Amino acid sequence: MDFRFGDGRDWFFEKRFGLFLHWGIYAIDAWHEQMQYSKQVPRKVYEQLIHKFNPVRFDPDSWLDIAEEAGMEYVCFTTKHIDGFCMFDTKYTDYNIMNTPYGKDILGMLTDACHRRGFPVCLYYNAVNLHHPNYPNQGRTYELPAPEEGDEPDIGRYMDFLRDQVAELCTNYGEIKGFWWDTGDVPGYRDESINEMIRRLQPNAVINNRGFGEGDFGTPERDWDEFVEKDQVFSKPTEACQSIGYESWGYREDEDFYSDRYLSESIDKVLAKGGNYLLNVGPKADGTFPEEACRILRTLGGWYRKVRVSLNDVDTVIGLVSDSNIIITRKENKLFVHLNKFPAAGCVWLNSIDIMPQKAVLLNNGEALEARVELTPSHNNKDKKCLRIRNLPVNDYPNEVMIIELEFEELP
Ligand code: GLC
16 A cells, blocks of 8 residues: 655654654653552542653653664654653743753753754654643543543643643644644544644644544554554555553653563564554653663564565555465565464465475575475465475574565566
8 A cells, every 4th residue: 555645744654663652750650650540549649740740851852772673763742751750951831841850851862863863753642630720630441530620620721721732732843743742632522724734834743543633644543553463555654653561651769571572573463554653761860761672672673674674665455365374465566465463384275376486585584495386285276386485494493473575587
């Protein structure tokens, strides 16, 4: 599927593997980015975290170094989550990073580094707000059960505040390449003019579908949307998001992490079907990444950089194999066979191909594979020969998806 917007937003189809970052004062408690809501921490208690946030080891370049090692090419950062705390310098609330012991504009530091190093930056902004007096908290998902003393619920005034903040974000940080709304459905408010403002201020920004208007791309999360598995190719621009931590997006002290194999399959599946992939890390309160996150990103990067040729700038091909665990992509006269699920045996049969490739290589190790065109004994297809790749070293790759490159003189 060759998606195009026909304007500066098309960067999104060139750079397809991104780093999602969930970072805020919740990292201090090291439990979950929504702890105020899920643990029902009283507002006054939660808000004391502002006096403790001092990530003295924050160095955006070290984050980008690891992103590069992982093969990631863009960044999406939480400027504000449901707690309402702003990781940027804002005129419209004191509840922001400038009033922490750290006192520096984290978003500014991160965007400077990204601009300097050529990483497109996307901004995550959560529409719910557990801090702002005008936000109409009424016990819906992610909200406080009711307004608190001193609150003046008023969706009109809250939306003015939100609009002002979005304008700040789209004005003060140079070029923004994406706006990543979250929970825009909760306040029950639709207003296309907000995305229109973003488009006016940042015409190259792709906008996701979780805001107050339609947006440019879908955001299937973890493995909750069945179509990611079932569809053979995505019919709309899609960016799947996934945290490396099983429970949380923000830093969690005793997190369980997804396996390398699981993430490798997940990334391969989404990219091969034409989507983008945003993989999340929750940095610690001191500004560093959890060690296990670094290990995972480096390991995935080692695999991804070997196989990316099969995932970028390719088309998804349907109908060449009957095995739904295999995904095929194509670029010109090359086919890439993705053994997306752990293979049952060390062979692949391409039922609709009866010509020999000039080259058959396993991208994971760069080594040649044996190919034959022959009858299969088990398929009852009598005179119909097909392409068999054999002797795959399946047991050598328990933790990563194996991908085969087949180069043909000519492909129909
Ligand atoms: C989930 C989490 C939310 C997080 C989001 C990212 O919906 O609940 O906190 O920001 O995923 O997609």
